[in-house]
Amino acid sequence: MENGTIIMTNALRLGKWRVVCDRCGFKRYSDEVVKTWDNFYVCAPSTGKTCFETRHPLDLIRAKPEDVSVPYTRREPADTFVTVAYVASTVGIQETTIPAGNFTTNNETI
Numbered sequence: 001m002e003n004g005t006i007i008m009t010n011a012l013r014l015g016k017w018r019v020v021c022d023r024c025g026f027k028r029y030s031d032e033v034v035k036t037w038d039n040f041y042v043c044a045p046s047t048g049k050t051c052f053e054t055r056h057p058l059d060l061i062r063a064k065p066e067d068v069s070v071p072y073t074r075r076e077p078a079d080t081f082v083t084v085a086y087v088a089s090t091v092g093i094q095e096t097t098i099p100a101g102n103f104t105t106n107n108e109t110i
């Protein structure tokens with residue numbers, strides 16, 4: 001404090017009250033803060049602090065809803081089952097038993 005200067009940081013200002021900035025935490029008078037778009041009370045630009053930010057313009061842009069419907073639809077048809085005769089009963093007599101014994105390929109016993 002040079003020359004007896006007193007800095008009165010908590011000086012009374014009639015009709016004003018103290019507000020803590022939601023961004024920097026500094027104490028400000030009520031006329032030195034502004035309300036932001038997201039309901040914060042921050043230092044006004046006139047105080048020299050950079051706490052106040054305008055809302056970004058891209059926050060207000062809404063994309064057009066996309067139409068994802070298809071031109072036409074159909075129900076899936078019912079399943080059709082085919083009976084298959086695995087054993088041919090109309091052509092002679094088919095051997096369905098596994099023959100016993102040893103099998104060889106290339107002259108080697110399996």
Ligand SMILES: [Zn+2]
Nearest residue numbers: 021024043051
């Ligand atoms: Zn601030």
